[in-house]
Amino acid sequence: MPVHRLTTILLCLLPVWRILTPVSSHPQHSRCQLIQRTAVCNNGKLSFVPAGLPDNLEELQLNDNHIQTLQDNSLLGYPSLNTLSVACSSLEKVESNTFQDSKLLENLNLAKNYLHIGYQDTSHALKSLPRLRALDLSENDLNDEMMATLLQNLTSLEYLNLSGNLLQRLDETSFRDLYQLKELDLQRNIMFEIDGAFDNNPKLQRLNLAFNYLLCLTDFHMTQLVVLNGSHNFIEWFISRQGLNDTFQLETLDLSHNKLLFFPFLPNHSHMRNLYLSHNSVSFYEHLEDNGTFPNTTSTVEFYNMKKYTGNVTAKLWDESLHGDISSLEILDLRGNQVQYFPQGFIQKMPALSRLQMCTNCLETLNLTSEQFSGSLYELDVSNNRLNQITADEGTLTALGNLTYLNLSLNDLQWLPSGLFSSLSSLRSVDLSYNNIDICLPEEAEINTDTSTACADWKNVASLRQLYLKGCNLKILPSYAFSGLSLTHLELSNNPGLNVQESVQSLSGTLQHLGLGNTHIQDMDFSRFQSLKSLNISRNSLSHLPPSLVNLDLKVLDLRDNKLSTIPSGQANALAQKLHTVFLTGNPFNCCQTEWFGTFETTKTINMVGQSYIECEDLIQTTHRVEHFQPFLCLKTGGKSIVWYILLFVPICLSFVGISIIVLLTFKPKMLQKSIKKNCLKPTTY
Ligand SMILES: *[C@@H]1O[C@H](CO)[C@@H](O)[C@H](O)[C@H]1NC(C)=O
Ligand SMILES: *[C@@H]1O[C@H](CO)[C@@H](O)[C@H](O)[C@H]1NC(C)=O
Ligand SMILES: *[C@@H]1O[C@H](CO)[C@@H](O)[C@H](O)[C@H]1NC(C)=O
Ligand SMILES: *[C@@H]1O[C@H](CO)[C@@H](O)[C@H](O)[C@H]1NC(C)=O
Ligand SMILES: *[C@@H]1O[C@H](CO)[C@@H](O)[C@H](O)[C@H]1NC(C)=O
Ligand SMILES: *[C@@H]1O[C@H](CO)[C@@H](O)[C@H](O)[C@H]1NC(C)=O
Ligand SMILES: *[C@@H]1O[C@H](CO)[C@@H](O)[C@H](O)[C@H]1NC(C)=O
Ligand SMILES: *[C@@H]1O[C@H](CO)[C@@H](O)[C@H](O)[C@H]1NC(C)=O
Numbered sequence: 093m094p095v096h097r098l099t100t101i102l103l104c105l106l107p108v109w110r111i112l113t114p115v116s117s118h119p120q121h122s123r124c125q126l127i128q129r130t131a132v133c134n135n136g137k138l139s140f141v142p143a144g145l146p147d148n149l150e151e152l153q154l155n156d157n158h159i160q161t162l163q164d165n166s167l168l169g170y171p172s173l174n175t176l177s178v179a180c181s182s183l184e185k186v187e188s189n190t191f192q193d194s195k196l197l198e199n200l201n202l203a204k205n206y207l208h209i210g211y212q213d214t215s216h217a218l219k220s221l222p223r224l225r226a227l228d229l230s231e232n233d234l235n236d237e238m239m240a241t242l243l244q245n246l247t248s249l250e251y252l253n254l255s256g257n258l259l260q261r262l263d264e265t266s267f268r269d270l271y272q273l274k275e276l277d278l279q280r281n282i283m284f285e286i287d288g289a290f291d292n293n294p295k296l297q298r299l300n301l302a303f304n305y306l307l308c309l310t311d312f313h314m315t316q317l318v319v320l321n322g323s324h325n326f327i328e329w330f331i332s333r334q335g336l337n338d339t340f341q342l343e344t345l346d347l348s349h350n351k352l353l354f355f356p357f358l359p360n361h362s363h364m365r366n367l368y369l370s371h372n373s374v375s376f377y378e379h380l381e382d383n384g385t386f387p388n389t390t391s392t393v394e395f396y397n398m399k400k401y402t403g404n405v406t407a408k409l410w411d412e413s414l415h416g417d418i419s420s421l422e423i424l425d426l427r428g429n430q431v432q433y434f435p436q437g438f439i440q441k442m443p444a445l446s447r448l449q450m451c452t453n454c455l456e457t458l459n460l461t462s463e464q465f466s467g468s469l470y471e472l473d474v475s476n477n478r479l480n481q482i483t484a485d486e487g488t489l490t491a492l493g494n495l496t497y498l499n500l501s502l503n504d505l506q507w508l509p510s511g512l513f514s515s516l517s518s519l520r521s522v523d524l525s526y527n528n529i530d531i532c533l534p535e536e537a538e539i540n541t542d543t544s545t546a547c548a549d550w551k552n553v554a555s556l557r558q559l560y561l562k563g564c565n566l567k568i569l570p571s572y573a574f575s576g577l578s579l580t581h582l583e584l585s586n587n588p589g590l591n592v593q594e595s596v597q598s599l600s601g602t603l604q605h606l607g608l609g610n611t612h613i614q615d616m617d618f619s620r621f622q623s624l625k626s627l628n629i630s631r632n633s634l635s636h637l638p639p640s641l642v643n644l645d646l647k648v649l650d651l652r653d654n655k656l657s658t659i660p661s662g663q664a665n666a667l668a669q670k671l672h673t674v675f676l677t678g679n680p681f682n683c684c685q686t687e688w689f690g691t692f693e694t695t696k697t698i699n700m701v702g703q704s705y706i707e708c709e710d711l712i713q714t715t716h717r718v719e720h721f722q723p724f725l726c727l728k729t730g731g732k733s734i735v736w737y738i739l740l741f742v743p744i745c746l747s748f749v750g751i752s753i754i755v756l757l758t759f760k761p762k763m764l765q766k767s768i769k770k771n772c773l774k775p776t777t778y
């Protein structure tokens with residue numbers, strides 16, 4: 093056949109032709125950058141795959157172009173291609189034979205295109221890739237049917253990204269052929285149902301279902317899965333298949349931002365390490381147990397009608413076996429739930445627990461002794477609960493040798509375990525803000541009972557570095573309050589009327605951050621705080637900057653909401669050289685003394701937070717934005733401002749003229765008449 097012969101000849105000629113034609117005849121080639129066997133042609137306004145690149149090319153990047161169609165022969169010249177990326181390129185279609193010669197292609201990124209238009213051709217093209225391992229089809233407006241078509245026979249696929257499409261429900265046909273699949277990203281679709289979808293994917297290890305519309309995950313039996321992300325759905329129940337003896341490989345389960353009422357019913361055997369349940373409505377119901385107090389009360393929940401799932405689940409509300417195997421748990425995140433207490437033995441079942449995040453729940457008491465926390469506990473956050481007491485005996489505290497971060501803020505704490513600070517040998521950071529705890533005075537030692545104390549005593553706790561005491565209603569700090577400590581971080585803000593002067597001096601060698609916002613401090617001497625990097629003295633009615641600040645090496649300074657009228661240029665210059673961030677809004681600056689603003693504005697290394705909201709008042713008490721104020725309206729000492737002179741002299745001149753007229757009218761009426769007649773009236777004969 094002559095046609096056939098012609099193609100052969102053409103193919104033979106092609107390499108020669110390629111050598112002979114200069115690059116300029118392929119204008120699109122010049123938009124690519126060659127790095128060894130990779131061609132980067134991103135963002136080059138290309139509408140075709142550039143020809144004329146080396147034929148041993150292994151990676152070709154064509155992102156952010158305008159390639160509507162990948163044409164049949166466009167990749168013929170690059171048979172060694174292993175990775176092709178055509179993301180964000182308005183791609184509508186990959187023609188059926190595009191990959192006929194790309195047998196080595198393993199990674200294909202077609203994210204953020206319009207493949208819903210030409211999905212059928214594209215599907216044919218994908219089937220001719222025997223080695224395809226990773227495929228990114230995210231954000232292509234694909235629906236269930238299009239996805240099923242595209243994924244047919246992709247038996248070698250290991251990584252698949254379908255996020256940001258229009259998938260609604262998955263069933264056993266959805267991923268039927270993907271036997272090798274290891275990782276699947278389905279986040280940000282509109283899925284409300286999953287029904288037996290992963291039974292043919294025995295190697296699937298990572299599954300992301302975040303940001304969908306799922307209502308429950310029941311009959312969970314994917315024993316091989318390592319990471320399951322079901323966050324940001326509407327999940328009310330998580331129930332693993334009952335009675336499975338297999339050990340689940342699950343290590344990370346993220347069910348945060350859902351609608352769980354119960355702690356998830358986890359597998360009986362697993363290696364679960366990270367469990368994220370924040371922002372649900374989880375609570376424990378042990379107290380509802382039918383224990384004789386309320387006979388015949390409902391104490392079981394039954395789950396009926398769960399699709400093909402044979403056997404109804406009947407769960408006793410307090411049945412501890414429902415919590416499943418939590419013995420390997422290291423991180424338990426229960427922030428923002430409804431937990432009032434931990435069921436008996438619950439904490440004890442987690443001997444490896446290192447972070448317990450309980451902020452914003454309804455805990456009323458916490459007895460560290462009876463809960464039996466593990467010695468590996470590193471972070472305990474019970475902030476923003478309803479605790480008025482925490483109890484623990486000394487032995488318990490000593491055993492918590494790894495506890496480093498303790499957040500007790502935003503409770504009603506009045507009692508703490510005695511020796512709380514001195515017994516915890518690794519304690520670095522304690523937040524006691526917004527409680528009713530005082531600092532112990534010497535005579536208060538006797539008030540304490542054996543195990544509880546009404547005041548906090550952290551004398552000589554060598555490990556402590558960060559102490560937060562915001563809003564604790566503190567008035568007096570004993571002069572030795574911080575003696576023996578090496579704090580780097582001390583926060584005393586929102587204690588109006590607090591007298592700090594002496595007590596903090598013992599920290600002058602170590603302190604890097606000091607928070608004294610809203611404490612009503614006046615002239616404090618900071619000159620000894622040579623390590624200080626960050627200082628907050630906002631909301632203190634200060635009328636001038638403490639002069640001792642100028643010699644410090646401050647990076648962050650909060651001066652908001654004071655009574656500053658200016659910052660003398662000497663101070664401004666000194667601060668500008670060191671500061672990185674400064675807060676200045678809410679001060680009644682004088683519009684005619686704003687040289688400091690120019691100094692800060694022109695210093696590139698400094699960030700004036702809320703710069704355009706910094707205001708000043710002019711001579712007649714009108715408020716302006718410093719940024720827009722025209723300084724020529726001010727009288728500068730020694731300078732000459734025309735406006736000022738005009739303003740000053742116009743009234744004087746006017747009154748002088750006025751007086752002259754009155755004088756003239758009174759004493760020389762005839763002269764005036766004459767002049768009027770002379771100048772204003774037409775001359776008459778008389
Ligand atoms: C997909 O694979 C099946 C079985 O391996 C085969 O019968 C079918 O023809 C293939 N479909 C396509 C479109 O290649
Ligand atoms: C999937 O694609 C989305 C959007 O393109 C991206 O944000 C996400 O990181 C990808 N997922 C994986 C696992 O790479
Ligand atoms: C789950 O997915 C969401 C959304 O992509 C992400 O923010 C979160 O970090 C993921 N969780 C884990 C444990 O990786
Ligand atoms: C866990 O084991 C108990 C018996 O030990 C059994 O009743 C329960 O159904 C099992 N739960 C799961 C989720 O397998
Ligand atoms: C469950 O597994 C354990 C060992 O892993 C075995 O001793 C036990 O008999 C198994 N139980 C059932 C019901 O299969
Ligand atoms: C028995 O039920 C009452 C009422 O709900 C509850 O207050 C009490 O703690 C329960 N007792 C036990 C031992 O669980
Ligand atoms: C509670 O249940 C028992 C039988 O289970 C029944 O005899 C009794 O009358 C019930 N009590 C009430 C108050 O309903
Ligand atoms: C599940 O519960 C329903 C309603 O009580 C009942 O009709 C059905 O027989 C139960 N199914 C099984 C397998 O127990």
Ligand SMILES: *[C@@H]1O[C@H](CO)[C@@H](O)[C@H](O)[C@H]1NC(C)=O
Nearest residue numbers: 458459460461462463483484
């Ligand atoms: C705390 O628990 C221990 C051990 O269970 C118990 O002896 C102690 O009385 C409890 N303390 C309080 C205040 O309930």
Ligand SMILES: *[C@@H]1O[C@H](CO)[C@@H](O)[C@H](O)[C@H]1NC(C)=O
Nearest residue numbers: 466467468469491492493494
């Ligand atoms: C504290 O943590 C270290 C590792 O971070 C661990 O080796 C040690 O056993 C822990 N201490 C206790 C008492 O669990």
Ligand SMILES: *[C@@H]1O[C@H](CO)[C@@H](O)[C@H](O)[C@H]1NC(C)=O
Nearest residue numbers: 451475476499501502523560
């Ligand atoms: C303690 O918890 C509160 C409220 O959850 C939070 O605002 C604060 O930043 C935490 N403190 C520390 C030191 O992390």
Ligand SMILES: *[C@@H]1O[C@H](CO)[C@@H](O)[C@H](O)[C@H]1NC(C)=O
Nearest residue numbers: 585586609610628630631650
């Ligand atoms: C300084 O302290 C005030 C009062 O507590 C607070 O509102 C402000 O956010 C703090 N500034 C910075 C930069 O954290």
